[in-house]
Amino acid sequence: MEERKVFLNTHTNLLELEEHMYPLVDVDSPNTFQNLFRYDQIPKIAFNDRIVPHHMPDEIWLTDTTFRDGQQSRAPYTTEQIVTIYDYLHKLGGPNGKIKQSEFFLYSKKDRDAVYKCLEKGYKFPEVTSWIRASKKDFELVKNIGLKETGILVSCSDYHIFYKLKMTRKEALEHYLSVVRECMETGIRPRCHLEDITRSDIYGFVIPFCVELMKLREEYQIPVKVRVCDTLGYGVNYPGAVIPRSIPGIIYGLMTHAGVPSELIEFHGHNDFYKAVNNSTTAWLYGSSGVNCSLFGIGERTGNTPLEAMVFEYAQLRGTLDGMDTTVITELVEYYEKELGYRAPSRTPFVGKNFNVTRAGIHADGMLKNEEIYNIFDTDKFLNRPALVSVSNTSGTAGIAYWINTYYKLPPKRQVDKSSVLVQEIKKWVDKEYEDGRITVLTDDELVAKINNVCGNLHIEL
Numbered sequence: 001m002e003e004r005k006v007f008l009n010t011h012t013n014l015l016e017l018e019e020h021m022y023p024l025v026d027v028d029s030p031n032t033f034q035n036l037f038r039y040d041q042i043p044k045i046a047f048n049d050r051i052v053p054h055h056m057p058d059e060i061w062l063t064d065t066t067f068r069d070g071q072q073s074r075a076p077y078t079t080e081q082i083v084t085i086y087d088y089l090h091k092l093g094g095p096n097g098k099i100k101q102s103e104f105f106l107y108s109k110k111d112r113d114a115v116y117k118c119l120e121k122g123y124k125f126p127e128v129t130s131w132i133r134a135s136k137k138d139f140e141l142v143k144n145i146g147l148k149e150t151g152i153l154v155s156c157s158d159y160h161i162f163y164k165l166k167m168t169r170k171e172a173l174e175h176y177l178s179v180v181r182e183c184m185e186t187g188i189r190p191r192c193h194l195e196d197i198t199r200s201d202i203y204g205f206v207i208p209f210c211v212e213l214m215k216l217r218e219e220y221q222i223p224v225k226v227r228v229c230d231t232l233g234y235g236v237n238y239p240g241a242v243i244p245r246s247i248p249g250i251i252y253g254l255m256t257h258a259g260v261p262s263e264l265i266e267f268h269g270h271n272d273f274y275k276a277v278n279n280s281t282t283a284w285l286y287g288s289s290g291v292n293c294s295l296f297g298i299g300e301r302t303g304n305t306p307l308e309a310m311v312f313e314y315a316q317l318r319g320t321l322d323g324m325d326t327t328v329i330t331e332l333v334e335y336y337e338k339e340l341g342y343r344a345p346s347r348t349p350f351v352g353k354n355f356n357v358t359r360a361g362i363h364a365d366g367m368l369k370n371e372e373i374y375n376i377f378d379t380d381k382f383l384n385r386p387a388l389v390s391v392s393n394t395s396g397t398a399g400i401a402y403w404i405n406t407y408y409k410l411p412p413k414r415q416v417d418k419s420s421v422l423v424q425e426i427k428k429w430v431d432k433e434y435e436d437g438r439i440t441v442l443t444d445d446e447l448v449a450k451i452n453n454v455c456g457n458l459h460i461e462l
């Protein structure tokens, strides 16, 4: 704790101290942490029980990678689709700009057209930033387009440094610093993507490198962002877990030993071990102001941290949405379905077709008595998705009436009740289905077809 106080009060002095404490460890052969990551075994989570204190920043926010990491793993969006989704992101982030930035490729004309069109909107948030190959020519391109920040790939594990780049750590560090310097010379803010940080030597490479980045920040008086990329999703949030897998440990190291302030730290997760959301929330809790997300978690392999999940994590941590308009999430779901033919798996939280559908008869009965019993929050208010109960042999006329009223979103005056002819007719049909041996619940499509049929025959309008 003493050390933390020093960091907060005399930042610069500590940086001088740290430089000598954590020099670059320029190893001859790669350290791939074979005790943790033997390829023929399931990776291990080791513990040393060193506990890192919470350090949630005063301000936290989301950034978006739907058009970069998201787009890397699916068919490219058209320019129009990008512009429409960008519009939605602007609305979702609200007037306080809680979705602070979104990153765009600049490779093709189509990519650049999308950027121009989004810039034309004139929105302050999400700020349009870029993702480029790190070269002088590309930095000039970023500048000419009028962007202020770009992502630069600075892979930091020995897997990447030795096996992909075929460099030593010293060579990689010098190369990265020269690229970052070149970027800053152009007047562009660099955002350094520390790829594969959860398999890297935190105190032998990452901290010494980030100390140097913070020196460049001082020299150029330009912020340098550090993006903590958990590229293969190895990160864990368990107290006392060992780095490089410990997300709290990495964030603590960056802040305390490399002097990177919260507002310049951003976490980028992947979901290979189902941990993207928890790791992102953990990054917030331990000092990262930003978490980088992708809509519906669409991203490489198992995907990135779903943006919509972090909107609700934000609200749970802060007790407020700070102006974010969560109903836009449902508009985006509908847009992706209609325009892109993309449907999230039905049980996906907040966006799947069945995320708030109660099926079991006894539970459905609870819903009918009071929907708070089996719904996480007022999903109608926040997502325009009223809680639903599915119809089965145990539903009864009340259950069927509830299904019709909620599915068709009927206003109170037009709602049906147990005694309505429509409900009675549907009940007869449902009972017959089960008498004939059915054992599954009725699907929405089946119910809609039957209801249309009954309404047509009886000249009823819903």
Ligand SMILES: CC(C)C(=O)C(=O)O
Pocket (backbone or CB within 6 Å): 069, 153, 193, 194, 195, 196, 229, 230, 231, 232, 268, 270
């Ligand atoms: C390519 C890098 C920056 C990345 O997105 C990741 O590490 O997940």
